[in-house]
Each structure stands twice: as structure tokens, then as C-alpha cells.
Amino acid sequence: MTSEFDLRTENDVPSGPIGKTLIFTRTSRRRFLLQVTAAIAAFTLGPRFLALAQAAAAGATKTADLSTHDAVNVHLRINGKDYAIDQLDPRVTVLDLLRERLHLTGSKKGCDHGQCGACTVLINGRRVNSCLTLAVVNDGAEITTIEGLANGEQLHPMQAAFIKHDGFQCGYCTPGQICSAVALVKEGHAKDDAQIREWMSGNICRCGAYTNILAAIKEARDQSGAAVKG
Amino acid sequence: MKMGVETPSQLVDIKRLPLTQIEELPNGKGVRVGALVRNSDMAEHPLITSRYPVLSQAVLAGASPQLRNLATTGGNLLQRTRCYYFYDPAFPACNKRKPGSGCGALEGFNRIHAILGQSDQCIATHPSDMCVAMAALDAVVRVQGPKGGREIPFADFHRLPGSTPERDTNLVRDELITAVDLPAIPFATRSHYLKVRDRASYAFALVSVAVLLDLNGGQIRSARIALGGVAHKPWRALKAEKELAGKKPDPQAFRLAAEAELADARGYKYNSFKIEMAKRAIVRALTTVAAIA
Numbered sequence: 001m002t003s004e005f006d007l008r009t010e011n012d013v014p015s016g017p018i019g020k021t022l023i024f025t026r027t028s029r030r031r032f033l034l035q036v037t038a039a040i041a042a043f044t045l046g047p048r049f050l051a052l053a054q055a056a057a058a059g060a061t062k063t064a065d066l067s068t069h070d071a072v073n074v075h076l077r078i079n080g081k082d083y084a085i086d087q088l089d090p091r092v093t094v095l096d097l098l099r100e101r102l103h104l105t106g107s108k109k110g111c112d113h114g115q116c117g118a119c120t121v122l123i124n125g126r127r128v129n130s131c132l133t134l135a136v137v138n139d140g141a142e143i144t145t146i147e148g149l150a151n152g153e154q155l156h157p158m159q160a161a162f163i164k165h166d167g168f169q170c171g172y173c174t175p176g177q178i179c180s181a182v183a184l185v186k187e188g189h190a191k192d193d194a195q196i197r198e199w200m201s202g203n204i205c206r207c208g209a210y211t212n213i214l215a216a217i218k219e220a221r222d223q224s225g226a227a228v229k230g
Numbered sequence: 231m232k233m234g235v236e237t238p239s240q241l242v243d244i245k246r247l248p249l250t251q252i253e254e255l256p257n258g259k260g261v262r263v264g265a266l267v268r269n270s271d272m273a274e275h276p277l278i279t280s281r282y283p284v285l286s287q288a289v290l291a292g293a294s295p296q297l298r299n300l301a302t303t304g305g306n307l308l309q310r311t312r313c314y315y316f317y318d319p320a321f322p323a324c325n326k327r328k329p330g331s332g333c334g335a336l337e338g339f340n341r342i343h344a345i346l347g348q349s350d351q352c353i354a355t356h357p358s359d360m361c362v363a364m365a366a367l368d369a370v371v372r373v374q375g376p377k378g379g380r381e382i383p384f385a386d387f388h389r390l391p392g393s394t395p396e397r398d399t400n401l402v403r404d405e406l407i408t409a410v411d412l413p414a415i416p417f418a419t420r421s422h423y424l425k426v427r428d429r430a431s432y433a434f435a436l437v438s439v440a441v442l443l444d445l446n447g448g449q450i451r452s453a454r455i456a457l458g459g460v461a462h463k464p465w466r467a468l469k470a471e472k473e474l475a476g477k478k479p480d481p482q483a484f485r486l487a488a489e490a491e492l493a494d495a496r497g498y499k500y501n502s503f504k505i506e507m508a509k510r511a512i513v514r515a516l517t518t519v520a521a522i523a
Contacts, residue, residue: 113232114297126270126299133300137243180296189295201431202294 074139078104079148085135094138095119095130098145106146106175110204117203120176121145127183129202146175149182157223158182161216169207177203181217190221234319235327249304249408252277260414262372265304265407269360270295272303282412284421284440288363291425294432304407306360307371307387311398311462313343313354325351326395341500342436345508346492347461352395353498355459356388357434362458363423365466366440369412375405388463395462417444420522424515425458426507435459437508439515443479443522450474450483453516455491460508467491470512479520481513488512 071087074097083102095112098104098121107130110118114132121130122144149156158178161167168174180203184190189199196217197210205213231237249264252275261277272278273289293301310316315324315334323332335343335353343353364384371382388399401407421442427433438458444451453474455467470491477483488509495505 114300117294117296120296127296128299129296132297134243137245184295187295198431199295202296 072136074135076135076138076140077142078102079144088135090134090136092135093131094121094123094133094135094143097135098130098143104145104147107179108172108175110173110176115204116173116176117180118173118176120179120203122179122183125183125186127180144179146179149178156182158185158216158220161220161223162213165212165216165219166209167213167216168205168209173203173205173207177205177213181213181220184217185221185224190217193218233317235317244406255411255414258414259411261412263303263410263412265409266302269293269298269301269303269306272360273298280419281414282363282367282418282421284366284418284423284442285360285363285412287423288359288425288438288440291423291435291438292359303360303410306358307407307410308399308401309356309358311352311354311356311388311391311395314339316354326354326391329394329396336498339500340498342434342459343498343501344461345495345497345501345504346457346465347390347463348496349391349393349395351393352391352462354391354395355461356398356463358464359423359425359435359438359458361388361464362435362438362456363440364410364412365456365464366421366442366454367412367415367418368454369410371407372409372411373401373405374408375402379408380405381411384464385466391462398462415442418442420445420519422515422519422522424511424518426511437504437511439508439511441512441515441519443516443519445479445520448478450477450479453487455487455512455515457491457508457512460495460504467512469493474516479516481517484513484516485509487516 070089072090074085074088076083076085078098085097085101088097088101092101095107095109098107099109107121108118109131110116112131114129117129119130120127123130123133123138123141125142149159155163156178158181162174162178167177177200180200184196184199187199190196193214196214200213200217245266247266249266251262251264252267252272253262254277255262261281263272269289269292273286279286289298292298312326313335315321315338316326319327321334322328323334325331325333333350333352336350340353342355344355369384371384371387373380373382382400386400389397421440423438423440425435425438427435435458437460440456440458442454444453453471455470457465457467470487473487473490474483491512492505492509495508497503497505
């Protein structure tokens, strides 16, 4: 049991157009990640489960004896600022990195299973559930969180509209709602009420502020002039 | 993995492989969708929306915009067939999670479960919408292994549970999906995906139907129908298709076809409603498609 993690970057794979591929190898020392079928697991389970690898990690980062050999270095540009993150446990999700390591706690952990949308952030301009994607596979990415939307003291129009229309009650889902709504308008999926409801369905509001969220999105959309793309 | 159902010791990030293209196949043979094309990109790609509207509709009926931004073609294909008994490791019985341990759903709360092709080992349903459309389109899954590549017809890709419900697909250990080929089907423009679910959005199908109709002078030349939410795999409705060939596209023919397909259906305590629901969904989807100009 000499090496917990064997992290290699293969730039020249002789057969086929493989390109640059990261391979993580791990012994079965950690209880939470037992044997199963190694590399093939990632292939057969697909990206959702690949991202879910971190499952175990979330609970385990505190207790796992992560040796320096296991850790990876990741570079991210978050809210316009460069972050060189050293010694990162490769099982950490973007959400846990943001909250626990970088203390950007605006993005919320609701379900941690990609069901509620509270953790929604923009990665390279697309809205994603940050609880379902590992930080290490996003190396080099540009991330925008709720903290990065305002321009200094000037709120983003979507933030201002949420306040004006009372688009929240407890506020826990709000950062995800707003990030999602910003992407929604940019995507051109905010044409009418029905389309907004459908394309915001990945953000659950347990307080039921949907009516006011809809009103806020419409106002921000009209201000942005991006209503009728597509 | 987050539920502790899967505990792999090794993960490989394949996201940097060059499998992100949607491209036309030579000689008008159809369209190839790379394994790493995101679901959101597939759904809005001009080659898909113009030639295979049923596929675009199906993808957009699945998950949420955020999830579709992460989900890929290959990943969607490899979603586990599953139910809540599979998801809960605290529950001892699940033949899929732990072969030989039994099926909690058979006598349990089985509202979302299968009515076609199931076994007493497993009555879970395949969750994908995308795959239902691909089944109707006779897509071909291209895979690569150390010994070379092979092509798997869509109908042979996913498996019925039989006595080995732990195996969802016929992909073998050392194979990787590289692409899905969609054959050229001129009448695929006359297609539709209908999804019936508990919520208006962001819910798995209770029943879904993908339909393509080839009409010729007021007659059905051929129909392609696949069902979701009813079986361990996307369910190609061959009996209904056979019933429809040569018929006039009217409600009576549609109902007879639906009856034929569901003749062998078997429900359980909480999901028997799905049998009639599937029949009506087939009729409604066919009615919608027949009305497409």
C-alpha cells in the first residue's frame, strides 16, 4: 500500500485519439470507496456517477488521511479572480471547494444530489449543479457564483429584481435561483411564462415563492433586452 | 455513489476525449452524436431539431437545464435502471444492488415500477427519456474496446432483468461508448415524444411514448413506437407497430395497436394504473403525430 493515488497526465497515448486523460488510481484503504470495477466503473456509470464520486469525499475529507501524494493542484478563475488551489483532495466537488475551502458560501448545499438546484453556479457560462461535478475535472474553468454577479455595490439586475418582487422567503434557494435565472435569460429561454417555468424547473423553492420569482425574472429579462433570442 | 450504492476504487475522467461532435455521416447515412455531447447541446443542435424532433423533445423532457448541461450521450445511455429500493443501501433486499438478496419492490411500494418485460428478480424501470427516442429511431451504439470497435443495435444495448438484474446493458468491462449513430429516416420529421409524469416538469416518466409515423396517401406505411417508464429498458412496441402497418391513421386503429402492445402487461399493487395509462398515451402520441403536416 505504497501509493494511495497515482495521478498521471498522459499526453501521448500511442493508440487512438485519446489526447489528455487523467487517471486516478486508489487502493482500497478508504472504507467508503471499496473495490468495484475500477476504471470501468467510470465508463459504465457515466458522468453523473463520475461526479458523484465525491459523495464519499464530502463526508470523508475531514477524516481521510490524505497524503500529499494524493492531492492535486487545480487552477480556477472564479468571479474574475484567479485561484491556484494546491493540495486539493481530487474527490472534492466544486460546491465543497467553493464553500469549505474558498469560503464562498453564497452557493448553497441543499440536497447534494443534483435535485434541488440550490448549488447552481455558472461554469464556463453554463449553469450546472456544482454538487455534481468534481473540482479537479474543471481545471482551468471559469466559474461565476452568486458572489460574482454584482458590480461592486451595484446589484446585478436579476438580484435587484428578486428583491423588488420579493422573490424569496427563507432565501436558501435564492443564490441558485438567481444564477439559474441569469443563465436562463442568456440562453434565450425566457420568452414567456410557460417557458420560464419549464426552464427554471431545476430550482426548487420550498417556500413556494415561484410567482414572485417569475415576476422578477420577467422584469430582469425585459431590462436585459435578451427576451427573444432563438 | 453519493448514496453509497457504488463504491469504486478508481475513476477515470474521460471528459477530454474528442467525442463531443455532432456530425453528418457520409452518403446521407444519418447523423453521429459523440458520446460526450452534452444533452443540452444535442437537444438544440440543428441536425437534431430538424431531422429528429422526437429526440430533441425527449432530451428536453428529461432532468433539468442544469443537469442537461452536465449529462452526456454516453452517460445518459448508462444510467442505471433503478428504483428507490436500489437507492437505499439500508434496505437489504435489491437483486440489482446485491444479487440474490431479493426484490423489495415486488411486495413493496411499486407505483413507479415496470409492467412489461420484468422478472420476479427486478421490476425497476429505465429512467431515460433520450433512450426511448433513440430506441424508436433504431439508433446504433458505437463502442470501442482493446480488440477494436463494434456496433450495438439499440434494441440489444439495454437488457431485460431476467435472472441477472445487476446487469443493465450488454457493454462489457473494457468497452467505452464513443458515439451513437442515428440512421437517416426521412419520416422522422413526423415524430413526437409524449411524457406523462406526476409533475409538469422535472420528474421521471410514469409512462412515455416516442412515435414516428410514415404516412402514405392516408395509410400508415410503417410506425415506430417506443415506451419509457414501463420496463427495465426502453421498450420497443413491435406489436403495436405491426398492428398499425397498412391501417388508416384513425383512433380505432391506434387503440387496437395500444391494446395489442399491452396485452401481456402485468401490474402490481400500486402500478396497475400504468397499463391503461400506457394505452392512452400511445393513442394520444399517435394522434398528435398523425396531425403533423
